[in-house]
Amino acid sequence: MGQTIIEKIISNHSDTKVHSGELTIVDVDFVMATDTTAPLTIKAFQNMGGTKIWDSSKMALIIDHASPAPNQQIASLHDLMREFAAEQNIKLYDVGEGICHQLMIEDGHAKPGQLVLGADSHTCTYGAIGTFATGVGSTDLAGVMLTGSTWVKVPTTIKVSLNGTLQLGVTAKDLILYLAGQLGIQGATYEAIEFTGNVVEEMTLDSRMTLANMVIEMGAKAGLVDTRGLQLPYEYEQIEADPDAVYSRVIDIDVSKIGPQVAVPHSPDNVMDISEVEEVEIQQAFIGSCTNGRLEDLHEAANILKGKKVHPKVRLIIAPASRQVFQDALADGTVEVLSAAGATFLPSGCGPCVGTHQGIPGNGENVASSTNRNFQGRMGNRNSNVYLGSPAFVAAAALRGKITNPQAIKGGTL
Amino acid sequence: MKLIGRAHVYGDNIDTDRIIPGKYTKTLDLQQLANHVLEDLDPEFHKVVQNGDIIVAGDNFGCGSSREQAPLAIKTAGVSAVIAHSFARIFFRNAINIGLPVIELKNYNIQKGDALEINVTSGTVLNQANGEQYEGTKMPDVMVQILNEGGLVNYLKKNQSYKLDAGKL
Numbered sequence: 408m409g410q411t412i413i414e415k416i417i418s419n420h421s422d423t424k425v426h427s428g429e430l431t432i433v434d435v436d437f438v439m440a441t442d443t444t445a446p447l448t449i450k451a452f453q454n455m456g457g458t459k460i461w462d463s464s465k466m467a468l469i470i471d472h473a474s475p476a477p478n479q480q481i482a483s484l485h486d487l488m489r490e491f492a493a494e495q496n497i498k499l500y501d502v503g504e505g506i507c508h509q510l511m512i513e514d515g516h517a518k519p520g521q522l523v524l525g526a527d528s529h530t531c532t533y534g535a536i537g538t539f540a541t542g543v544g545s546t547d548l549a550g551v552m553l554t555g556s557t558w559v560k561v562p563t564t565i566k567v568s569l570n571g572t573l574q575l576g577v578t579a580k581d582l583i584l585y586l587a588g589q590l591g592i593q594g595a596t597y598e599a600i601e602f603t604g605n606v607v608e609e610m611t612l613d614s615r616m617t618l619a620n621m622v623i624e625m626g627a628k629a630g631l632v633d634t635r636g637l638q639l640p641y642e643y644e645q646i647e648a649d650p651d652a653v654y655s656r657v658i659d660i661d662v663s664k665i666g667p668q669v670a671v672p673h674s675p676d677n678v679m680d681i682s683e684v685e686e687v688e689i690q691q692a693f694i695g696s697c698t699n700g701r702l703e704d705l706h707e708a709a710n711i712l713k714g715k716k717v718h719p720k721v722r723l724i725i726a727p728a729s730r731q732v733f734q735d736a737l738a739d740g741t742v743e744v745l746s747a748a749g750a751t752f753l754p755s756g757c758g759p760c761v762g763t764h765q766g767i768p769g770n771g772e773n774v775a776s777s778t779n780r781n782f783q784g785r786m787g788n789r790n791s792n793v794y795l796g797s798p799a800f801v802a803a804a805a806l807r808g809k810i811t812n813p814q815a816i817k818g819g820t821l
Numbered sequence: 822m823k824l825i826g827r828a829h830v831y832g833d834n835i836d837t838d839r840i841i842p843g844k845y846t847k848t849l850d851l852q853q854l855a856n857h858v859l860e861d862l863d864p865e866f867h868k869v870v871q872n873g874d875i876i877v878a879g880d881n882f883g884c885g886s887s888r889e890q891a892p893l894a895i896k897t898a899g900v901s902a903v904i905a906h907s908f909a910r911i912f913f914r915n916a917i918n919i920g921l922p923v924i925e926l927k928n929y930n931i932q933k934g935d936a937l938e939i940n941v942t943s944g945t946v947l948n949q950a951n952g953e954q955y956e957g958t959k960m961p962d963v964m965v966q967i968l969n970e971g972g973l974v975n976y977l978k979k980n981q982s983y984k985l986d987a988g989k990l
Binding site for chain 2: 430431432442443444446447450451454455456472473480481484525526527528530542543544545546547549550553554556557558560592593596597623626628674761762763764780782783784785787789
């Protein structure tokens with residue numbers, strides 16, 4: 408019987424050749440934890456009797472979820488991470504270096520064909536480069552630190568073929584929101600999603616990351632983007648599914664028919680065409696997060712806002728996904744364009760997306776956001792509403808003070 | 822393992838942000854988590870929950886974040902088990918890893934306040950209020966072993982590695 412990409416990767420990390428439904432023990436290539444999950448991980452590792460982690464070159468700790476520390480309690484947790492990293496000789500990314508998932512790919516900690524675990528649900532992002540990467544909890548990660556391995560159940564795979572030509576102003580974010588709307592928030596629970604098709608083959612790395620990032624919003628264990636057409640700064644072996652691989656479902660999407668999509672409160676699968684929510688007033692706009700805080704995303708926003716001003720009733724805040732992204736956006740003039748339009752830049756990090764600090768909306772306010780979740784209370788206030796869309800969607804809302812189809816601005820009709 | 826407690830009944834897709842909002846997750850003091858458990862879903866819950874109580878929910882309980890603070894907040898608040906039609910993958914695994922029993926039950930007739938009796942090993946649930954008994958889904962052996970040890974910390978402290986018969990569900 409043929410194998411899907413994830414069945415091949417799991418087999419390569421296990422003693423046996425496996426298919427969906429089987430349980431097996433796997434060797435893990437790399438692990439990661441953040442300041443939300445690492446303190447509990449460190450505690451669990453010590454309680455297991457752990458003294459030295461299995462391989463200090465295979466772990467990174469990243470301070471990004473509340474960074475720089477907004478209070479003394481969090482500052483103490485950051486210190487705990489710094490001390491543990493120094494003691495164990497683990498790579499630590501401190502305040503401002505970037506969001507964990509961006510850094511894991513930017514710095515080459517996750518590579519095609521590898522098996523990587525992270526104590527953060529959006530670890531699935533590395534599927535963008537053909538890694539089997541999935542989110543686990545703190546104690547699960549501590550188990551890997553002790554043993555170098557873990558147990559997995561091999562998931563079934565949903566194959567999603569994206570073909571056709573993207574409309575003006577339609578991006579990977581619109582495609583993944585569309586899929587979330589079609590499958591629903593639990594439509595891929597315990598499954599993997601394999602993305603393929605001509606649209607994927609032509610995608611940039613930034614866009615592929617957006618696609619893989621949000622598979623968790625359908626409950627998926629992993630998202631694997633076909634590596635055909637992928638440009639990376641190093642050599643790698645491409646893993647393709649066998650022609651007779653067995654899929655639980657095959658979904659063919661003609662992207663030409665998809666316009667800008669919006670997830671309305673309070674669930675990322677409450678997705679509709681932008682025409683159904685146009686004119687909703689917006690008080691805050693946010694561009695950032697592991698979903699859409701990359702250079703390509705800042706370029707999209709700058710294209711809409713160049714030479715213009717953000718609506719006087721809107722606060723536009725931007726947190727680049729990493730220091731590298733910020734520096735690249737500085738060097739090519741994007742930061743200047745966005746700042747002149749009225750954007751406020753935050754340090755790289757997850758704060759606004761996860762409601763920890765910086766950019767918490769007021770009661771009754773509506774937020775246009777390029778992030779991945781709009782659960783009630785997600786951005787720190789249960790009495791606010793978050794609308795998810797592409798960076799172009801966020802920039803258009805910031806410009807006009809209400810939800811606006813970015814196609815109208817890009818096409819010059821607005 | 823037998824558990825008896827009162828039911829608190831909720832709906833579908835209870836996400837981790839509503840179980841414990843992100844702004845409260847940055848602590849190692851588990852009581853701080855319990856003080857805010859389910860705050861954005863049911864602001865009264867943390868005041869009325871009693872030791873041994875059981876959460877009963879619909880589909881996809883625990884969707885969203887990998888934060889283990891979600892099952893920890895529930896467990897620390899005194900909840901002895903969670904019953905749901907289905908669980909999100911990471912939440913399910915986290916709950917077992919920290920020793921919080923989770924029972925997947927497709928059909929049930931349970932009202933708020935009903936007294937429930939759970940046999941964790943067999944996955945059966947008896948509703949003492951109406952006398953009905955339900956059969957939950959059996960979990961993988963490795964999970965049963967971890968749960969029987971009280972969680973992954975104790976399991977690995979004892980075994981130092983994962984023990985699993987290849988391919989066994």
